[in-house]
Amino acid sequence: MRRWLPLCLIVLAALVGAPAAVAALPYVAVDPGHGGGDTGAVGYLPAGTPTGMTPRIDDQGRTVLYEKDINLDIAQRLNAWLLANGGRTLMTRTQDLAGGDRPSTTTGADLKARTDLANAARVDLFVSIHNNALSTTTSGTETFHYYYSSAAARTLATAVQRELVGALGLPDRGVKTAGFYVLRNSEMPAILVEGGFLTNPAEALLLADPNVRQRIAEAVGRGIAAYAAQGVATPPRLAPTLGPWKTKPATVPAGYKLVKTGTGNPVGRGGWIAVIVGFAPPPSPLPATIGPWKVKPKTIPGGYRLVKSGPKNPVGRGGWLAVVNTASP
């Protein structure tokens, strides 16, 4: 036994010294939202606030923070983090320009250039960096995946959101679904990160700080590494949806199935859409059940239906229970 000890120590040292998840880092398209003529959200800073970037003054002389600038700065930091950890990356823009470093163009062409680049390069993941806009008091971090995305995109969004919330300490607005172009047209798991709200003066000040932008970048990087470490199955390399169409098409390409979109659906409302075979709707954010009640309630919240629970039911035995509607989209 004794003569094996030095070898064991060498192996142990190698394991301890190995950087976590480095070898497993996927090939990532890093997408800095907006750019060029499209500033994205605008935040207002106290005059002369340093940002570590080219100062921006609007036509009324106010010190402003453009979302396009901080998105690019965070994306460049994320790019550097991924490369430093042995990853491979593709930046969808590297300057204050539209997607693909093209001069300002239409929003449609800008977005298409981004997903075209990622699809052509056959990257493993698409990560779009944004910051938010709503009211001056809205606050927090949220991460989106496409409503019809693979479970892999959901897993990635969850891993990144967890790291972001831990790193920033802003309110957790959760993992959400949306129909954004870049999520809908990426042929690989795609997410869109909204770090904080530029329209909230306190969060604009936070985002003006280069150290905070570095924290965001590293959190997204750690989220990607955490996702990679989970060994999630690679979904088929197809756009998540085709359509929508108002009338049911006669055929859809191989690998897709038709679904009718309901009124509560964020995409293709009330029409037809082709989704990848094997698509499963995202888990409902609503509690699975409400109640039980001994007597039937007159009304229940949207998204639920009432069921009478029988004597064998483990919940609400012999009473009424509201359960989440899990009808397919």
Ligand SMILES: [Zn+2]
């Ligand atoms: Zn944005």
